Amino acid sequence: MQYSKLCFIFILLTISFKAPFTRSENLSCSSYDLTSLTSFSSFIDNGLDWNTSDSNCCTWIGVTCDNSSVTSKRVVRLELGSRRLKGRISESLAGLDQLRILNLSQNFLYGHLPARLFHLQNLEIIDTSNNDFAGPIPGGSNLSSIRYIDISGNGFIGSVDATLCESSSYIHTINLGNNYFTGEVPANFGRCSSLQQLFLNDNQLSGSFSESLWQLRNLRILHLQHNLVSGPLNDEIGKLSNLVELDISSNRFSGILPDAFERLEKLENFFAGSNNFSGHLPKSLVNSPYIIFLNLNNNTLNGAINLNCSAMVHLTSVDLGSNNFHGPLPDVISSCQRLTHLNLARNNLGGEVPFAFKNLQAQRFLSLSNSSLVNISSALATLQHCRNLTSLILSFNFHDEQMPRNVNFHFRNLRALVIPYCELRGSIPTWLSGSKMLQLLDLSWNRLSGTIPFWLHEFNYLFYMDLSNNSHWRNTSRTGKAQFSVEFSVAYNQLQGDIPAGGQFLTFPPSSFEGNEGLHGRQHTPFQPQQAPHGAQLADEEMTIIGLQFGLGVMSGFLYTVTLCFASGWVFAKTR
Ligand SMILES: *[C@@H]1O[C@H](CO)[C@@H](O)[C@H](O)[C@H]1NC(C)=O
Ligand SMILES: *[C@@H]1O[C@H](CO)[C@@H](O)[C@H](O)[C@H]1NC(C)=O
Ligand SMILES: *[C@@H]1O[C@H](CO)[C@@H](O)[C@H](O)[C@H]1NC(C)=O
Ligand SMILES: *[C@@H]1O[C@H](CO)[C@@H](O)[C@H](O)[C@H]1NC(C)=O
Ligand SMILES: *[C@@H]1O[C@H](CO)[C@@H](O)[C@H](O)[C@H]1NC(C)=O
Ligand SMILES: *[C@@H]1O[C@H](CO)[C@@H](O)[C@H](O)[C@H]1NC(C)=O
Ligand SMILES: *[C@@H]1O[C@H](CO)[C@@H](O)[C@H](O)[C@H]1NC(C)=O
Ligand SMILES: *[C@@H]1O[C@H](CO)[C@@H](O)[C@H](O)[C@H]1NC(C)=O
Ligand SMILES: *[C@@H]1O[C@H](CO)[C@@H](O)[C@H](O)[C@H]1NC(C)=O
Ligand SMILES: *[C@@H]1O[C@H](CO)[C@@H](O)[C@H](O)[C@H]1NC(C)=O
Ligand SMILES: *[C@@H]1O[C@H](CO)[C@@H](O)[C@H](O)[C@H]1NC(C)=O
Ligand SMILES: *[C@@H]1O[C@H](CO)[C@@H](O)[C@H](O)[C@H]1NC(C)=O
Numbered sequence: 001m002q003y004s005k006l007c008f009i010f011i012l013l014t015i016s017f018k019a020p021f022t023r024s025e026n027l028s029c030s031s032y033d034l035t036s037l038t039s040f041s042s043f044i045d046n047g048l049d050w051n052t053s054d055s056n057c058c059t060w061i062g063v064t065c066d067n068s069s070v071t072s073k074r075v076v077r078l079e080l081g082s083r084r085l086k087g088r089i090s091e092s093l094a095g096l097d098q099l100r101i102l103n104l105s106q107n108f109l110y111g112h113l114p115a116r117l118f119h120l121q122n123l124e125i126i127d128t129s130n131n132d133f134a135g136p137i138p139g140g141s142n143l144s145s146i147r148y149i150d151i152s153g154n155g156f157i158g159s160v161d162a163t164l165c166e167s168s169s170y171i172h173t174i175n176l177g178n179n180y181f182t183g184e185v186p187a188n189f190g191r192c193s194s195l196q197q198l199f200l201n202d203n204q205l206s207g208s209f210s211e212s213l214w215q216l217r218n219l220r221i222l223h224l225q226h227n228l229v230s231g232p233l234n235d236e237i238g239k240l241s242n243l244v245e246l247d248i249s250s251n252r253f254s255g256i257l258p259d260a261f262e263r264l265e266k267l268e269n270f271f272a273g274s275n276n277f278s279g280h281l282p283k284s285l286v287n288s289p290y291i292i293f294l295n296l297n298n299n300t301l302n303g304a305i306n307l308n309c310s311a312m313v314h315l316t317s318v319d320l321g322s323n324n325f326h327g328p329l330p331d332v333i334s335s336c337q338r339l340t341h342l343n344l345a346r347n348n349l350g351g352e353v354p355f356a357f358k359n360l361q362a363q364r365f366l367s368l369s370n371s372s373l374v375n376i377s378s379a380l381a382t383l384q385h386c387r388n389l390t391s392l393i394l395s396f397n398f399h400d401e402q403m404p405r406n407v408n409f410h411f412r413n414l415r416a417l418v419i420p421y422c423e424l425r426g427s428i429p430t431w432l433s434g435s436k437m438l439q440l441l442d443l444s445w446n447r448l449s450g451t452i453p454f455w456l457h458e459f460n461y462l463f464y465m466d467l468s469n470n471s472h473w474r475n476t477s478r479t480g481k482a483q484f485s486v487e488f489s490v491a492y493n494q495l496q497g498d499i500p501a502g503g504q505f506l507t508f509p510p511s512s513f514e515g516n517e518g519l520h521g522r523q524h525t526p527f528q529p530q531q532a533p534h535g536a537q538l539a540d541e542e543m544t545i546i547g548l549q550f551g552l553g554v555m556s557g558f559l560y561t562v563t564l565c566f567a568s569g570w571v572f573a574k575t576r
Contacts, residue, residue, distance in 0.1 A: 029057040030072040036095035047085035074098040150175040165192035175199040185210035238263035247271040273297035287311040298322040309336040317341035331356035345369035358385035370396035416440040
């Protein structure tokens with residue numbers, strides 16, 4: 001088309017001759033924005049290193065302008081994250097009417113957020129997370145361009161408000177986590193149909209699982225953990241077929257788990273620990289080929305642990321500890337070839353560790369504490385074949401058995417061996433001398449006796465050892481955990497980050513190992529709320545387009561032509 005050609009030639013010309021027309025770079029910021037920011041800065045007590053005597057606010061730290069005008073530049077980004085800012089947010093900030101990105105996260109800002117901020121029509125990203133803001137979210141907001149809101153980690157109160165969604169059909173992330181929100185998740189959340197990530201965790205939300213949430217068909221991540229939500233989780237969850245991660249742990253859910261997991265074809269992470277779920281594991285769950293991390297710790301689930309590893313091909317981490325599951329320990333688990341973490345502690349399993357467990361070659365963390373297991377000899381004989389095993393927790397089992405001694409077990413990669421409270425007889429076994437990577441050893445509350453072998457002194461990484469409350473140690477002045485702590489204190493620093501089950505591992509007392517913490521799985525989660533939002537990138541792309549428009553627009557005589565080119569749709573058709 002002639003017209004398109006004309007536009008094309010025009011743009012080519014403009015771009016080729018762009019160099020001489022760089023006046024826009026030297027323009028100062030608009031007086032409106034200067035006033036807004038100056039007023040904003042007067043409420044910030046410290047942390048803001050702005051040279052307010054320089055009237056071009058576009059040069060101030062954290063301020064970005066665009067080239068939107070022939071006469072002055074407008075502030076489009078205010079990015080002041082992690083700058084130790086202290087103070088309140090002035091109402092004047094809402095005067096930045098071209099603002100697209102507002103990032104005040106990780107500071108010491110307090111007070112209310114100005115209501116007018118929630119009426120900025122160009123705002124795409126708000127991040128005020130991790131400050132000391134308080135009060136309710138201003139109601140009646142109208143943010144027609146908003147894509148991403150993160151106000152987590154503050155002291156906000158009142159009900160969670162979904163009017164945030166009502167004005168924008170682009171919004172993909174809302175993070176209201178770690179505040180003091182109360183009440184039920186309101187019905188109007190159903191209108192947030194574009195939402196992909198919703199974080200409501202660590203508040204005091206109550207009521208049942210809001211039906212409005214079933215309408216969020218684009219949802220990929222839903223975090224509701226650490227609230228007071230009660231009632232059942234019903235089959236409707238299957239409607240959220242895009243869910244990748246669902247965390248409803250530490251609430252008051254009850255009833256049976258829904259048999260709807262075959263519809264959740266993207267669900268990789270399901271965390272529902274510390275609720276009051278009962279009944280059996282649903283068939284669709286134990287046959288899910290999608291699940292990677294499964295945590296149902298600390299519920300009242302029962303029946304058999306009938307995970308079908310032929311179907312659950314991606315299963316990596318399973319925590320079914322502290323439930324009422326009945327044994328025997330299922331040897332089918334041994335065909336879960338990718339399993340690295342398994343916690344079945346505090347169930348009524350009974351019997352021996354199945355010989356087939358030797359096939360758990362990926363296994364790194366195994367806790368079978370307080371499961372009424374018998375025969376420690378066969379357990380260790382089997383588990384020594386799990387070559388990647390670094391943490392083995394077997395407390396409260398093998399009542400009154402003999403610690404196997406004259407055998408040649410190999411636990412070369414073991415970092416933590418925790419077998420207290422078993423009333424084991426015998427002595428510290430010589431086969432342990434091969435476990436030179438050992439960092440933590442707990443054999444307390446047994447009936448072991450004899451000497452504390454010299455080779456334990458040569459374990460360079462050992463920093464915690466508890467042999468307290470055993471029968472009698474010979475040739476040693478004292479018993480107890482403090483015994484080696486001088487000798488081993490040097491090693492402590494080396495161990496940081498070297499611990500098998502993640503950094504948190506260090507902070508747990510060994511007594512907690514029969515429980516859940518070592519198997520939390522959260523640190524493996526592929527999606528984090530802190531993840532860079534997609535909006536940021538989209539915003540950049542759009543700014544490029546607009547930047548081009550304005551870059552050309554500087555040549556005032558041709559402004560009309562350019563406008564026509566854009567209006568014709570030709571430029572957009574080409575750039576999209
Ligand atoms: C614009 O600023 C640059 C340096 O920032 C300078 O070299 C140039 O001369 C200025 N142009 C005008 C027209 O003021
Ligand atoms: C602040 O800006 C003024 C005006 O541009 C300039 O004269 C002064 O040197 C600047 N001060 C600092 C510390 O940069
Ligand atoms: C403004 O224009 C300059 C020069 O043309 C360009 O480098 C800069 O990226 C533009 N800024 C924005 C925010 O579009
Ligand atoms: C805001 O800034 C913080 C710290 O500078 C950064 O970690 C975070 O990713 C930013 N938020 C967004 C939404 O980009
Ligand atoms: C939001 O503001 C825009 C622009 O001012 C207006 O057109 C729209 O009607 C408002 N929406 C609501 C829900 O108030
Ligand atoms: C187990 O869940 C109950 C609530 O169901 C909670 O009070 C308790 O703290 C949880 N225990 C652990 C170890 O998480
Ligand atoms: C858990 O659910 C059972 C019924 O399945 C009920 O009897 C029990 O009271 C509930 N416990 C709590 C703490 O809500
Ligand atoms: C286990 O999964 C396999 C593969 O999906 C399937 O063929 C088999 O029927 C399942 N077994 C049970 C008991 O559901
Ligand atoms: C062991 O498990 C039983 C129930 O299976 C429980 O009552 C008991 O408190 C547990 N003991 C420890 C120390 O965890
Ligand atoms: C065992 O651990 C090593 C090193 O971390 C790893 O490369 C290997 O793939 C693991 N084996 C299995 C079967 O996962
Ligand atoms: C323990 O298991 C071994 C085989 O691993 C067997 O020889 C032994 O008899 C078992 N001990 C008891 C008390 O069942
Ligand atoms: C030592 O362990 C026994 C059980 O093996 C227990 O009865 C006793 O109270 C423990 N003693 C101390 C001092 O903790």
